[in-house]
Amino acid sequence: xxxxxxxxxxxxxxxxxxxxxxxxxxxxxxxxxxxxxxxxxxxxxxxxxxxxxxxxxxxxxxxxxxxxxxxxxxxxxxxxxxxxxxxxxxxxxxxxxxxxxxxxxxxxxxxxxxxxxxxxxxxxxxxxxxxxxxxxxxxxxxxxxxxxxxxxxxxxxxxxxxxxxxxxxxxxxxxxxxxxxxxxxxxxxxxxxxxxxxxxxxxxxxxxxxxxxxxxxxxxxxxxxxxxxxxxxxxxxxxxxxxxxxxxxxxxxxxxxxxxxxxxxxxxxxxxxxxxxxxxxxxxxxxxxxxxxxxxxxxxxxxxxxxxxxxxxxxxxxxxxxxxxxxxxxxxxxxxxxxxxxxxxxxxxxxxxxxxxxxxxxxxxxxxxxxxxxxxxxxxxxxxxxxxxxxx
Amino acid sequence: xxxxxxxxxxxxxxxxxxxxxxxxxxxxxxxxxxxxxxxxxxxxxxxxxxxxxxxxxxxxxxxxxxxxxxxxxxxxxxxxxxxxxxxxxxxxxxxxxxxxxxxxxxxxxxxxxxxxxxxxxxxxxxxxxxxxxxxxxxxxxxxxxxxxxxxxxxxxxxxxxxxxxxxxxxxxxxxxxxxxxxxxxxxxxxxxxxxxxxxxxxxxxxxxxxxxxxxxxxxxxxxxxxxxxxxxxxxxxxxxxxxxxxxxxxxxxxxxxxxxxxxxxxxxxxxxxxxxxxxxxxxxxxxxxxxxxxxxxxxxxxxxxxxxxxxxxxxxxxxxxxxxxxxxxxxxxxxxxxxxxxxxxxxxxxxxxxxxxxxxxxxxxxxxxxxxxxxxxxxxxxxxxxxxxxxx
Numbered sequence: 001x002x003x004x005x006x007x008x009x010x011x012x013x014x015x016x017x018x019x020x021x022x023x024x025x026x027x028x029x030x031x032x033x034x035x036x037x038x039x040x041x042x043x044x045x046x047x048x049x050x051x052x053x054x055x056x057x058x059x060x061x062x063x064x065x066x067x068x069x070x071x072x073x074x075x076x077x078x079x080x081x082x083x084x085x086x087x088x089x090x091x092x093x094x095x096x097x098x099x100x101x102x103x104x105x106x107x108x109x110x111x112x113x114x115x116x117x118x119x120x121x122x123x124x125x126x127x128x129x130x131x132x133x134x135x136x137x138x139x140x141x142x143x144x145x146x147x148x149x150x151x152x153x154x155x156x157x158x159x160x161x162x163x164x165x166x167x168x169x170x171x172x173x174x175x176x177x178x179x180x181x182x183x184x185x186x187x188x189x190x191x192x193x194x195x196x197x198x199x200x201x202x203x204x205x206x207x208x209x210x211x212x213x214x215x216x217x218x219x220x221x222x223x224x225x226x227x228x229x230x231x232x233x234x235x236x237x238x239x240x241x242x243x244x245x246x247x248x249x250x251x252x253x254x255x256x257x258x259x260x261x262x263x264x265x266x267x268x269x270x271x272x273x274x275x276x277x278x279x280x281x282x283x284x285x286x287x288x289x290x291x292x293x294x295x296x297x298x299x300x301x302x303x304x305x306x307x308x309x310x311x312x313x314x315x316x317x318x319x320x321x322x323x324x325x326x327x328x329x330x331x332x333x334x335x336x337x338x339x340x341x342x343x344x345x346x347x348x349x350x351x352x353x354x355x356x357x358x359x360x361x362x363x364x365x366x367x368x369x370x371x372x373x374x375x376x377x378x379x380x381x382x383x384x385x386x387x388x389x390x391x392x
Numbered sequence: 393x394x395x396x397x398x399x400x401x402x403x404x405x406x407x408x409x410x411x412x413x414x415x416x417x418x419x420x421x422x423x424x425x426x427x428x429x430x431x432x433x434x435x436x437x438x439x440x441x442x443x444x445x446x447x448x449x450x451x452x453x454x455x456x457x458x459x460x461x462x463x464x465x466x467x468x469x470x471x472x473x474x475x476x477x478x479x480x481x482x483x484x485x486x487x488x489x490x491x492x493x494x495x496x497x498x499x500x501x502x503x504x505x506x507x508x509x510x511x512x513x514x515x516x517x518x519x520x521x522x523x524x525x526x527x528x529x530x531x532x533x534x535x536x537x538x539x540x541x542x543x544x545x546x547x548x549x550x551x552x553x554x555x556x557x558x559x560x561x562x563x564x565x566x567x568x569x570x571x572x573x574x575x576x577x578x579x580x581x582x583x584x585x586x587x588x589x590x591x592x593x594x595x596x597x598x599x600x601x602x603x604x605x606x607x608x609x610x611x612x613x614x615x616x617x618x619x620x621x622x623x624x625x626x627x628x629x630x631x632x633x634x635x636x637x638x639x640x641x642x643x644x645x646x647x648x649x650x651x652x653x654x655x656x657x658x659x660x661x662x663x664x665x666x667x668x669x670x671x672x673x674x675x676x677x678x679x680x681x682x683x684x685x686x687x688x689x690x691x692x693x694x695x696x697x698x699x700x701x702x703x704x705x706x707x708x709x710x711x712x713x714x715x716x717x718x719x720x721x722x723x724x725x726x727x728x729x730x731x732x733x734x735x736x737x738x739x740x741x742x743x744x745x746x747x748x749x750x751x752x753x754x755x756x757x758x759x760x761x762x763x764x765x766x767x768x769x770x771x772x773x774x775x776x777x778x779x780x781x782x783x784x
Contacts, residue, residue: 001587001588001589001616001617001618002589003589003591003643003644004504004557004589005503005504005647006502006503006504006505006506006509006528007506008502008506009502009503009647009650009651012650015650035457036456036457037456039452039453039456040452042452042455042456044447044451044452044455045451047447047451047455048444048447048448048451051443051444051447052440052443052444052447055436055439055440055443055444056440059436059437059439059440060431060432060434060436061632062632063434063436063439063630063631063632063633064428064429064431064434064630064631064632065428065626065631065632066632098656099491099656099659099660100656100657102655102656102657103655103656105654106654106655106656110398110400110401110527111397111398111401112396112397112398113398114398114399114400117398128654128657131653131654132654132655134654135502135651135654136398165396196393197393197394197395197396199395224393225393226393234457238455238456238662239455239456239457240453240454240455240456240457240458240660240661240662241455241660241661241662242656242657242658242659242660242661251395252395255397255401258401258404258407259401259527261523262497262498262520262523262524262526262527263494263495263498263524263655264490264491264492264494264495264498264634265492265494265520265634266634267491267634268491268632268633268634268660268662268663269632269633269634270630270632270633270660270662270663270666271660271662271663274662
C-alpha cells in the first residue's frame with residue numbers, strides 16, 4: 001500500500017539534528033551541541049517533597065481529568081510573578097497552561113496560519129520554532145538579528161511589505177545567538193508593529209536567566225493589543241515536567257483554548273499540581289540566583305577561552321544571560337567540517353546552518369554553556385581550538 | 393486591531409458543550425453528562441508510592457528533558473501487553489508515547505490530512521475526534537453505526553467512492569453509543585479496507601473494560617499494513633497523568649515522531665516514569681477486574697431502570713463494556729428539551745446532537761455510567777424518567 005501523508009509532512013525540512021545528536025552520544029565526547037539546563041541545579045529533593053505532600057493530600061484530584069486552561073492556582077502564581085517582576089498587569093484568566101513552551105509554537109501557528117501566510121522571525125532563529133511553524137506551511141520572512149536586536153530598517157520594511165500574521169522573537173538571550181535586544185531596539189520594534197495587525201510573539205524562555213539578576217522590560221510593555229508572550233518553567237525548575245504557558249489578550253487566548261482542547265484536552269495535571277506545590281514552598285528567586293551564578297561563570301569562562309586561545313578570526317556573541325552563545329569561524333572554515341573533525345577529537349558543537357531558514361550560517365556554531373562543568377568547558381574548548389587551528 | 397485567525401479556527405464548529413457543562417456544574421445536579429472514570433477506583437496510594445520511590449532513586453533523570461518517542465521501559469511494557477493480551481506482534485519500536493490518546497487524534501490528522509481530504513468515521517462518532525479533526529479542514533464521511541458495528545454496505549460503498557485517508561473508529565464499547573463491533577463486522581471492515589490505501593485508525597480507549605473480562609480481537613489483526621491503533625492508560629489507571637500511545641507501522645510512526653517533536657518535544661517524563669514504576673509494582677489485571685465489576689454493575693442497573701421504569705418508546709444500547717450507553721427518546725421528544733428540563737430537576741444528560749457531524753441525533757442522549765454511585769444512578773434515572781414522562 002501507499003501511505004498518503006499530508007503535504008505539510010512531505011514538504012517539512014529534513015532535520016539533520018537527529019544524526020548530529022546520534023554521533024555525539026559517545027560518552028567520551030564533551031558536548032556543547034545540546035540545550036539542556038544543568039541537571040545538578042534541578043532541586044530534585046524539593047520537587048520530590050512537593051510531589052509527596054501533594055499526592056498525600058490531594059492525589060485523587062491530581063490523577064483525574066482537569067480543565068483545558070490549566071490549574072488555577074498555578075495560573076495565579078504565574079500572573080502574580082508577571083505583576084511583581086515585570087510590572088505588567090496580568091491575571092490568571094490571561095494565562096493558558098501548555099506542555100512546555102514548545103506547544104505554544106504549535107498552537108500559535110495552528111490558530112493563525114493558513115498555508116502561504118507570512119510569518120516573520122529572527123535570522124538566525126530558534127530551530128524548534130522553525131520545525132513547529134513549518135508544518136503549517138507558512139512563507140518565512142527572516143529578519144537579520146544584530147548584536148542588539150533585529151535590524152530595524154529591515155524589520156520596518158518587512159512589516160510594511162508583508163504584514164506577517166506574527167513576528168516570532170526571543171528578546172532575552174536568544175537561542176541560538178545569545179543576543180539580548182537593547183532597550184532602544186525593544187521600543188523601535190514595538191513602534192513598527194503598533195497600528196498594524198502583526199502580533200509580536202515574544203518567547204521569554206530565558207528572561208529569568210540574566211547573569212546580573214535584573215529583568216529586562218518585555219516588548220509587550222510597549223505594544224498595544226498585538227502581543228502574545230510565552231513562558232516556561234523548563235529552564236528555571238525542570239524541563240521534564242513540561243510546563244509552559246501562553247499569556248495573551250482574551251480573543252487570542254480563546255482560540256488557544258480551542259486548539260489546546262483539540263490537541264490533548266489538557267496538560268498533565270499531576271505535574272501542574274506538583275509544580276504549584278513546589279512554587280508555594282520554595283524561594284524561587286534564590287533558586288534562580290543560584291542558576292544565574294553558575295551559568296554566568298560558565299559563559300565568562302567560555303568567552304575568555306575563545307578570546308585568549310582561539311585562532312584569530314574567531315568571534316563570538318557576548319550573552320548577558322541564557323544558555324547559548326554563537327561563534328563565527330574564520331573565513332573559509334565550514335561549521336560542518338568543524339563538527340565532523342570535532343567528533344573525531346571528542347568535542348561536539350552545533351553547526352549554525354539549521355537556524356537559517358533561508359540558507360546561510362555555514363560559518364557559525366552554537367555553543368551551550370549550561371550543561372557542562374568548568375573543567376569540561378576548559379577541556380572541550382581546548383579540543384575545539386585545536387580542531388579549528390587544524391582546519392586553517 | 394483585527395486578529396487574523398486561520399480559516400481552520402474561523403470554520404471550526406462552535407462547541408455547545410462548555411455551556412452544557414457550565415449549567416450542569418451545580419453540585420446538587422446528578423450528572424450523567426460527563427465522561428470521567430470513577431475517581432474512587434484510581435489507586436492513589438499505589439501511584440503515590442511509585443512516585444515517591446521513583447523520585448528518590450531516579451528523580452534527576454525524570455525531571456530533565458527526554459526523548460520524543462517516550463520512555464523505553466514504558467513502551468516495552470505496552471508492547472509486551474499487546475503480545476500477551478491480544479496475541480499481536482508488537483515491539484517498543486512500534487510505539488510512540490503521547491499526552492493521552494486525544495493527542496493521537498491531533499497528530500494523525502496532522503500527518504495525513506490536507507484541507508478537503510476525505511476522512512471517514514462512525515455516525516454517531518466520538519466528539520473529541522470531531523473537534524481534533526475539524527481543525528485540519530477535512531471532508532467528513534460519516535458511516536452509520538448499527539448495534540453490531542458499521543453498516544457494511546454503506547462502509548464498503550464509501551471506501552470505494554471516497555477512498556478516505558483513514559477511517560476512525562472505536563470497535564470496543566464506542567463513545568458515545570456503547571456499541572462493540574461483532575466478530576463478523578471486524579472481519580468485514582478489514583476486508584473492505586485491505587488492498588486499498590485507506591488506514592483503519594482504531595481507537596482502543598475502552599478495550600480493557602469489557603465486563604466479562606475477555607479481550608476482543610482488534611480489527612488490526614485482520615488488516616494488512618493499513619493500520620494505526622491508539623491506546624491509553626486514562627480509563628484504567630489515571631487520566632490526570634495524560635499517557636496514551638500510538639501503535640503503527642514504521643513509516644507512519646516516523647511521521648508521528650516528527651509531528652510530536654514539533655508539537656511539544658516529548659510527553660511529561662515524570663508522569664511516564666511514575667506510570668512505568670507503578671505498572672512494574674502492581675497487578676494491573678486484578679486492578680482492571682475491579683473496575684470492570686463496578687462499571688458492569690452500574691451499566692446493568694442503568695439498563696434495568698430504563699427497561700422497567702421509563703415510558704414506552706425509550707430504547708437504549710446494551711454495552712458489553714466501557715463507560716457509556718446511548719438512549720433513544722420516544723418520537724417527537726427532543727434531547728435538548730430533556731437536557732433543559734433535566735437541569736431544572738437536577739439531572740444532567742448529554743444530548744446526542746454533537747456526535748453527528750452531518751446533523752441528526754436530536755432524539756438521542758448519551759449516559760455515562762462510570763462516575764456515579766448505584767444510589768446516584770437510581771435517584772438520577774428516577775428524575776430523568778419523570779422529565780421524559782413530563783414531555784410526552
